[in-house]
Amino acid sequence: MINCEKASEICNKKQYREASFLEQIKLGIHLLYCKTCATFSKRNKKLTILCEKGNLHSLSIAEKNAMREKMQNFI
Amino acid sequence: MTANQLNPDSWVDLYADYLFNYTVARVSDAEIAKDLVQETFLSGLKSAKNFKGTASERTWLIAILKRKVIDHYRKINSKKGKAEVRMNYSGQSDAEGDWLEERVADPISTLENDAIENEELGLAIQECISLLPKKQSAVFVMKTIRGLSTEDICNELGINPSNLWVMVHRARTNLMGCLNENWFKS
Missing domain, CATH: 1.10.10.10 (Winged helix-like DNA-binding domain superfamily/Winged helix DNA-binding domain)
Structure with missing residues (x-):
């Protein structure tokens, strides 16, 4: 048996495919009787799908630092 | 109404990713997009004194960025003939059937709306992240x-x-x- 805190951690790991098989089973059992976590799990999954759909891009820290530097030199 | 103020030191932290997403969706090349965002920040610094404070900082930067994107397309299309729309008919199948009609936009299709919606979604997420x-x-x-x-x-x-x-x-x-x-x- 796992508590809700552990369940949410596994659920988060699952969004990044980092939950082990055993963990996923534990989570699955927990979700059967815990409504709160089941709702959280559903919303968490939705967020993952949204992030994939949004086609997100970001600049790395190094690239941002380079930008900052160019701005500094510009002034 | 309090006037908005510019705070260039925080631009990269607050808006770099937002502007970058906006640009990638328009030029579909990460390297070019990065350069355009950089140019936007520099132009912003240059014309900071023209900022009236009626728009938010981000809106103002987006306005500059829009011009940069347009300029980018002008530049790559400036060589004569580059701006033409070209169609390639390669296969045998192109020679038969209603090929021109098939290339007309499908009035029922909503695929292009999906692309627009996904871009807006991406920006909304980026805003929440910031x-x-x-x-x-x-x-x-x-x-x-x-x-x-x-x-x-x-x-x-x-x-x-x-x-x-x-x-x-x-x-x-x-x-x-x-x-x-x-x-x-x-």
């Missing part, structure tokens, strides 16, 4: 957008894995709330 506490957004971006491994992130930020997952959890909960407000309600 509202997160700095540490949470750093972890979330590295994990979700740049897809780095847990180990790499821990090394780079000097935290341990359970720390990281707590951070991810908080970021995700915050984002769910933020998107509920800004995406699903509007």
Whole structure:
């Protein structure tokens, strides 16, 4: 048996495919009787799908630092 | 009404990713997009004295960026003939049937709306991410957008894995709330 805190951690790991098989089973059992976590799990999954759909891009820290530097030199 | 003020020191932190997403959707090349964002920041610095404070900082930067994107397309199309629309008919099958009609936009298709909606969704998410506490957004971006491994992130930020997952959890909960407000309600 796992508590809700552990369940949410596994659920988060699952969004990044980092939950082990055993963990996923534990989570699955927990979700059967815990409504709160089941709702959280559903919303968490939705967020993952949204992030994939949004086609997100970001600049790395190094690239941002380079930008900052160019701005500094510009002034 | 209080006038908006410019604070160039925080531009990169607050708007770089937002502007970058906006640009990638328009020029579909990360390298060019990065350069355009950089130019936007520099132009912003240059014309900061013209900022009247009627628009928000981000709106003002987006306005500059729009011009940069247009200029970019002007530049690459400036050589004669480049701006033509070209159709290639390569296969045998092109020689028969209603080929021209098939290339006309399908009035029932909603595929292009999907692309527009996804871009707006991307910007909405990016906006929500920029509202997160700095540490949470750093972890979330590295994990979700740049897809780095847990180990790499821990090394780079000097935290341990359970720390990281707590951070991810908080970021995700915050984002769910933020998107509920800004995406699903509007």
